[in-house]
Amino acid sequence: MKLSLTKVVNGCRLGKIKNLGKAGDRTMDIPACLLYTKTGSAPHLTHQTLHTIHGLPAMAQLTLSSLAEHHEVLAEYKEGIGKFIGMPELLLYCSLHDPVSPCPAGYVTNKSVSVWGLGGRVEMTASKFMAIQQALQPDWFQCLSDGEASCEEATSIKRARKSVDRSLLFLDNCLRLQEESEVLQRSAIIGVIEGGDMMEERLRSARETAKRPVGGFLLDGFQGNPATLETRLHLLSSVTAELPEDKPRLICGVSRPDEVLECIERGVDLFESFFPYQVTERGCALTFSFDYQPNPEETLLQQNGIQEEIKYVDQTKKIKTTSCNQEMTSFEINLKEKKYQEDFDPLVRGCSCYCCKNHTRAYIHHLLVTNELLAGVLLMMHNFEHYFGFFHSIREALKSDRLAQLKELIRRQAS
């Protein structure tokens, strides 16, 4: 694969990754997001409904936490996870963990890392890990790594150092095992940058990992609540400065629109798309604007307050949800609210997704109130499409040197 940068603006990288995939014939634009999946499927969506979404990413993210327990089945299947899940047309990246469900800490040793599936804990040494990857045959996979230095509140230098040492050891072991594997020759290992909050260790991790023949880099340990990321942003810049320009930089656990922009400005290329999924799970729809070049009429309408979505929201609202007890953001509206009962507008006026073209806010409200599965399907379709549209607008803004406008627009809408 080959990453070529079209331009770099204020630290933001715009470019293309070429020669991807088993046949080496696929391309991916950056910056971009990866399609979030659970057990190899987009949440709530069958293949058919998934493909009604415009702007689908070229690459999907699979999680080892959801797939490790199916190792035997995949080994017997032999033809790789892409075919097994019915997504041969997408590039596949396999991460260790699911960004939505953080795993319990305390299970990394010098010899093994554990992931947590629905069937329980799966402990993996480097050999077992690589055996699983052999069965999966993804295009890229996150190397076995120790991400726990960033788990606790205050990391000690000792723990940070250990996370770097262990991750490098795992990397070298996995690279060696990859050399011995015919089947994994066409897969790229993504090196993981660790080091907790210790600048020294972060730099060491970056420099050492960069010496290895990895396909790209995963910046681990920057996830957490929004406040956490802010304090780590300076670390992020320092880390990416140490990384080669011609390899992709992924970050895990960062998916909110405002955080995405902060990270792009600090040299990150690829993001996970679990944020639209979390929004869906709390019965909400993304409505934030990424139209940094509105026409004068729209601007007037906005100023007259007709488009209520761009109002400043004073408070964030806590909503109990099935899988994520996360706070609602000001990038979204909560369709469970009574005021949507007779709102016959689409979720977002002008949105080209299936839900907005066929249904109203009132209908989604009704589906949520009656606990229908269709609510999740329609909301997921909209939220994904909206989010992918946001990433498209980032690339367009970079092309036309308008990122500052987009950033300001997003900043105004962040609570």
Place this chain on the structure above:
Amino acid sequence: SGGFQMVSLVSLSEVTEEGVRFRSPYDGDETLLSPEKSVEIQNALGSDIIMQLDDVVSSTVTGPRVEEAMYRSIRWLDRCIAAHQRPDKQNLFAIIQGGLDADLRTTCLEEMTKRDVPGFAIGGLSGGESKGQFWRMVALSTSRLPKDKPRYLMGVGYATDLVVCVALGCDMFDCVFPTRTARFGSALVPTGNLQLKKKQYEKDFRPIDNDCACPTCQKHSRAFLHALLHSDNTAALHHLTVHNIAYQLQLMSAVRASIVEKRFPDFVRDFMGTMYGDPTLCPTWATEALASVGITL
């Protein structure tokens, strides 16, 4: 129309001549559903077919309540007809009641067929009654319903029941079964069903049904669906729902083709053979029902 909820929510409801009063278990709020109210709501919904509000009793109930419900359903039919605001756009169907009593059902048929409604539903069945009683009431009903109006058997159902009831003269059916069973991980196939959550499908890389043209069977294996069913991704349920609906539609399409091509009895024999291993292993009630209309297995 809301009638069935008198059975499914019987502990939360109270029936009088006026209508049925439902009480919400969440906030104690009461709703009165009268024939007029039911039709008013259905008029607003704008469906092509609307159903009368009937006084429904569970098919396992016996005694005077069954007779009361039958006569009241006739009176409610007349009130629905009177209240119907859009007879030119929406087709109001009557619903034959009378439980498992041949005399009561016959009376109901005689009375309701005097009203000029566009279609008739056969109600009060598909509850907990024995299949022997079930088919006899269906046959009785179809024998007394006009040939030139649709016969809609409510709450059916399983593939075998659909085929047998077509033989008995029914035209339309509805049932939660295919989608509900899908949500429980069960896929419908010509030989019965596959409980895909079971371990035996863990490494079964075939589609649910090799001959099925649905998107699920085109793209996915039993093994993948097995894994997905053991996850918390609802996509698994949707895959199976799509397949099971396709199965039902395919079945009825095949039924229609066999009728048009004058080979329905052969179709039935074939169907039973596939489903039960041998046509003679078909359940007794089905054999009897089919025999009553001249189809031998």
